[in-house]
Amino acid sequence: MKYHVPQALVAGHEQTGRGLFFLALNAPQITQAAVPGQFLHIRCGKGDDPLLRRPISICRVDKEKGNVMLWYQVVGKGTSLLSQVRRGDCLDIVGPLGRGFEPVTAGKTVFLVGGGVGSAPLVFLGNELAPEKEVVAFFGGASEEMLLMPCLTRLENCEYATDDGSFGYPGTVIGLLEEQMKGKMPDILYACGPQGMLREVVRIAEENSIPLQVSLEARMACGVGACLGCSFPRSKKSGGGWARVCQDGPVFWDWEVAWDDGEEQ
Amino acid sequence: MTAKNSEMEPLLGVEIAGIRMKNPVMTASGTFGFGEAYTDFFELAELGAVVIKGVTPEPRIGNPPPRLAETSAGMLNSIGLENPGVEKVLGEYLPSLEEVGTSVIVNIAGSTVEDYCLVAERLSASKVVKGLEVNISCPNVKAGGIAFGSKPEMAAQVIRAVKKHTSLPLIAKLSPNVTDITEMALAVEEAGASAVSLINTLLGMAIDVRTRKPKLKNVMGGLSGPAVRPVAVRMVWQVSQVLKVPVIGMGGIATAEDALEFILAGATAVAVGTGQFVNPRCCPEIIAGIKAYCEENEVSAVAELVGAAWKEEARG
Ligand SMILES: Cc1cc2nc3c(=O)[nH]c(=O)nc-3n(C[C@H](O)[C@H](O)[C@H](O)COP(=O)(O)OP(=O)(O)OC[C@H]3O[C@@H](n4cnc5c(N)ncnc54)[C@H](O)[C@@H]3O)c2cc1C
Ligand SMILES: Cc1cc2nc3c(=O)[nH]c(=O)nc-3n(C[C@H](O)[C@H](O)[C@H](O)COP(=O)(O)O)c2cc1C
Numbered sequence: 032m033k034y035h036v037p038q039a040l041v042a043g044h045e046q047t048g049r050g051l052f053f054l055a056l057n058a059p060q061i062t063q064a065a066v067p068g069q070f071l072h073i074r075c076g077k078g079d080d081p082l083l084r085r086p087i088s089i090c091r092v093d094k095e096k097g098n099v100m101l102w103y104q105v106v107g108k109g110t111s112l113l114s115q116v117r118r119g120d121c122l123d124i125v126g127p128l129g130r131g132f133e134p135v136t137a138g139k140t141v142f143l144v145g146g147g148v149g150s151a152p153l154v155f156l157g158n159e160l161a162p163e164k165e166v167v168a169f170f171g172g173a174s175e176e177m178l179l180m181p182c183l184t185r186l187e188n189c190e191y192a193t194d195d196g197s198f199g200y201p202g203t204v205i206g207l208l209e210e211q212m213k214g215k216m217p218d219i220l221y222a223c224g225p226q227g228m229l230r231e232v233v234r235i236a237e238e239n240s241i242p243l244q245v246s247l248e249a250r251m252a253c254g255v256g257a258c259l260g261c262s263f264p265r266s267k268k269s270g271g272g273w274a275r276v277c278q279d280g281p282v283f284w285d286w287e288v289a290w291d292d293g294e295e296q
Numbered sequence: 297m298t299a300k301n302s303e304m305e306p307l308l309g310v311e312i313a314g315i316r317m318k319n320p321v322m323t324a325s326g327t328f329g330f331g332e333a334y335t336d337f338f339e340l341a342e343l344g345a346v347v348i349k350g351v352t353p354e355p356r357i358g359n360p361p362p363r364l365a366e367t368s369a370g371m372l373n374s375i376g377l378e379n380p381g382v383e384k385v386l387g388e389y390l391p392s393l394e395e396v397g398t399s400v401i402v403n404i405a406g407s408t409v410e411d412y413c414l415v416a417e418r419l420s421a422s423k424v425v426k427g428l429e430v431n432i433s434c435p436n437v438k439a440g441g442i443a444f445g446s447k448p449e450m451a452a453q454v455i456r457a458v459k460k461h462t463s464l465p466l467i468a469k470l471s472p473n474v475t476d477i478t479e480m481a482l483a484v485e486e487a488g489a490s491a492v493s494l495i496n497t498l499l500g501m502a503i504d505v506r507t508r509k510p511k512l513k514n515v516m517g518g519l520s521g522p523a524v525r526p527v528a529v530r531m532v533w534q535v536s537q538v539l540k541v542p543v544i545g546m547g548g549i550a551t552a553e554d555a556l557e558f559i560l561a562g563a564t565a566v567a568v569g570t571g572q573f574v575n576p577r578c579c580p581e582i583i584a585g586i587k588a589y590c591e592e593n594e595v596s597a598v599a600e601l602v603g604a605a606w607k608e609e610a611r612g
């Protein structure tokens with residue numbers, strides 16, 4: 032079930048780093064219905080500009096309080112307006128949207144690989160899986176202030192990588208992952224982040240024959256599968272043509288995606 | 297004429313091309329999928345009619361991404377008529393619309409006159425379909441589409457040919473990308489269209505100054521949303537004054553006030569496209585808003601408002 036909540040109360044809003052914000056919205060129906068990997072479609076302004084909603088992944092839910100939490104980065108008009116809302120304001124949201132991560136039953140060890148704000152949906156997934164699985168999260172960012180720290184992820188095993196070496200492993204999250212995989216292999220990989228990073232994770236998963244699910248991004252209009260605007264190429268193996276990122280995804284198995292035809296974003 | 301008894305419910309029903317609609321609000325083709333996407337937000341039965349996505353004889357893969365770009369108060373799309381082809385639409389999508397409690401109208405498209413005829417003939421076999429909206433105006437398809445939509449004699453040719461292959465009422469969907477919209481409208485009416493829909497999207501483009509490339513992979517696309525509304529209202533105003541058949545108005549409708557503007561300009565019914573992307577409950581809210589307007593202004597039937605603005609002007 033998808034809900035339109037025209038007046039979701041802003042229950043909390045804090046800056047976590049340079050241009051990065053953690054936002055809590057009160058929407059009990061959405062917290063009940065949501066599964067990791069799904070997103071909210073948010074109206075960032077009140078008027079006609081920006082016109083369209085913006086998709087933001089669900090980062091955590093607090094079912095008791097009925098709060099859904101997001102972690103987002105200011106990159107343009109919409110997210111910049113969003114960053115100005117205050118506790119007590121209301122936001123017009125639709126959700127939960129999309130096909131989320133498929134939890135695996137087999138195996139014990141789960142690795143999460145997140146680049147930048149791509150870590151957000153993996154935090155939700157990690158929290159859902161943690162009681163039963165051994166979850167290790169690998170999160171990368173440009174510098175320390177671009178990372179989401181354990182006080183907000185609520186994940187026990189978070190390993191970090193920073194490009195400038197200001198925190199954790201000096202280098203990319205891919206470097207960190209490869210380093211760790213020398214010691215321990217996961218039974219499944221889940222990844223979200225920039226396309227370049229995702230392609231590297233796809234390579235690593237293939238080389239080691241580890242199943243992988245990725246969360247993809249595309250520009251969206253409707254967010255509910257109606258407009259066919261958010262296309263991403265499907266692999267031949269999964270039927271070819273286009274997948275709708277909003278409805279068929281945003282989460283896909285790596286083999287469902289025709290990586291070579293995808294737009295560099 | 298105003299209602300004597302303000303307690304009376306205003307009549308919202310209208311008739312388009314012989315299709316009776318319980319209210320004048322329908323969905324715009326290509327913005328509502330095959331009717332399944334918005335069912336969590338409202339019942340299809342609340343709508344005056346549902347217009348589903350453009351259908352071609354064979355499946356069409358559409359244009360490569362990115363297919364969307366937002367512009368001020370509007371958006372560009374270059375979907376390129378992606379659809380599963382008429383056979384799959386008949387077999388898989390239309391049966392689920394059989395008992396939705398509203399009229400189903402299918403938008404049809406093609407690259408040749410024969411394409412349109414074939415789709416029309418196949419869809420006539422379905423008892424679900426109540427009318428065909430003939431898209432002679434898609435800006436995103438190179439062969440056909442807009443070519444038919446910009447020359448009156450070619451538009452008329454499509455309508456005349458399709459009419460021979462179906463007994464379903466035909467609604468001609470016109471392109472705004474022409475110099476004289478009334479000329480186009482008169483040509484399709486003369487050819488046998490039972491109604492016209494306007495407007496389809498306006499051809500436009502946007503460039504990313506950072507990458508110095510067009511934002512759409514297809515370079516150009518169709519502009520929709522509030523930004524196009526004044527153009528659409530003007531065209532409805534012009535066309536409704538010269539046609540005998542009814543006009544379905546669309547282009548940037550997001551509120552009841554917007555819809556009423558089109559009705560006053562001469563539209564018998566209205567369709568909502570981009571507005572739904574912004575507010576998934578846009579259609580039911582518009583229906584309620586039109587009803588409230590009629591009640592407040594003691595209008596006994598919404599049909600009385602059609603073209604009221606130019607009728608008023610003529611009266612002086
Ligand atoms: C399913 C999904 C989940 C997402 N989850 C998150 C999240 O949890 N946190 C978060 O910070 N962001 C997330 N995003 C990305 C977010 O939607 C965009 O950053 C946002 O829409 C930008 O809006 P804007 O108005 O601020 O930027 P605009 O002014 O629209 O654009 C600014 C710049 O960002 C680029 N850009 C905008 N949107 C995208 C996009 N979707 N993909 C690639 N480039 C883009 C534009 O090309 C432009 O250069 C997600 C996107 C999707 C599709
Ligand atoms: C994503 C998208 C897809 C569309 N696809 C079609 C189509 O298949 N056939 C058609 O006749 N019009 C199509 N249109 C045009 C709309 O039906 C409508 O005429 C136009 O968008 C103006 O209305 P709006 O501003 O309310 O969206 C499409 C519009 C959009 C935004």
Ligand code: FES
Pocket residue numbers: 250251252253254255256257258259260261275276277278
């Ligand atoms: S955004 Fe409309 S189909 Fe995905």
